[in-house]
Amino acid sequence: MLELYQFQHSTFCLKVRMVLQAKKMSYRTIEIFPGLGQVNVFKLSGQRKVPLLKDEENVIADSSAIIEYLENITKEPQLIPSEPQESTNAHIIEDWADTTLAKDIRIELVRAAAIDPSLREALLPEDFPESFKGLISNLPLEFMTGLTQAMNNETSNTLLNNLEKIATLVKTKQWLVGNSLSIADIAVAAQLSLLCFPASSGENLFGKGCPGYKDNPRLEPLFQWRNNLEQLLLAKDPTEI
Ligand SMILES: N[C@@H](CCC(=O)N[C@@H](CS)C(=O)NCC(=O)O)C(=O)O
Structure with a gap:
């Protein structure tokens, strides 16, 4: 049985779970407690x-390397295109989503958590001791607002512009690269979860997210696209994706 060592709310772990779902592979998750668990x-x-x-004696780190490994053991559905131009585009989008997009979205989440104690508490691991939860959600805000003041608004503008472009694209085109699901779609969709938490994030987080994004009408098609993708991964036969 494949074993996925993960943080429940890590977008990179979600990216790998989405691929495992797409390929209908069975696996078990091992929740790692940040710090000591690592x-x-x-x-x-x-x-x-x-x-x-972990697949028996094979141990693979990094979501992109894991996905390549999974692609080699289960071909259907093919998520890394073989046509050279599509393959290049898919890898470039995946890399952008894993780096720039991931970083910009994390900054937005820190901003949102700084002003919303209930979001801070919901982000803690499910088995985090109850007695500490209140403490964390009531932490003085100076520390976190200090962090956010250090960041300028440039990030938000670039992020919002890029997301609006993708939102417009997915209104008319189901897949970011070529005519089928690829790592590009999965990498982008996984990062979006921190801006507007999907049902799969659990009831504590579902519906929460970052103001200015989750409630932005121009981004609605994007979150709709992400939700449809999740539904498809859960419901469909892999050959139909
Ligand atoms: N490029 C890596 C990034 C993985 C990553 O940043 N993981 C974070 C969780 S989201 C982590 O383990 N952080 C703990 C640490 O840096 O100690 C991938 O795609 O898997």
Whole structure:
């Protein structure tokens, strides 16, 4: 059985789970507690980040490397295009989503959490001790607002512009690259979860997200596209994707 070492709310872990769902592969998740729990990840892989996939004696770190590994063991549906131009485009979009998009969205989430104690509490791991939860959601805000003041608005403008462009695109085209689902769609959709948490994030987070994004009418087609994609991964036969 494949084992996915993960943080429940990590977008990179969600990206790998979406691929496992698309390929209808069975797996079990091993929830890692940030900090101490990562010692185990380090022992297994020589690095501390999740997602980490363990398939018997094979241990693979990094979501993109994991997806390549999964693509090699289960071909259907093919998520890394073989046609050279589509393959290049899919990899470039995946890389953009994993780096620039991921970083800009994390900044927005920190901003949103700084002003919303209930979001801060909901983001804690499900098995986080109840007695500490209140403490964290009531932390003085100076620390987090200090962080957000250090960031200028440039990020928000670029992020919003890029997201609006994708929102316009997905109104008329179902897939970002070519005519079928690819790693490009999955990489972008996974990062979007922090702006507007989908049902799969659990009842504590569902509906929460970042003001200015989750409630922005111009981005509605984008979150709709992301929700449709999640539905499709859950419901469909892999050959129909
Ligand atoms: N490029 C990596 C990024 C993975 C990553 O940044 N993981 C974060 C969780 S979202 C992590 O494990 N952070 C813990 C740490 O840096 O100690 C991938 O695609 O898997």
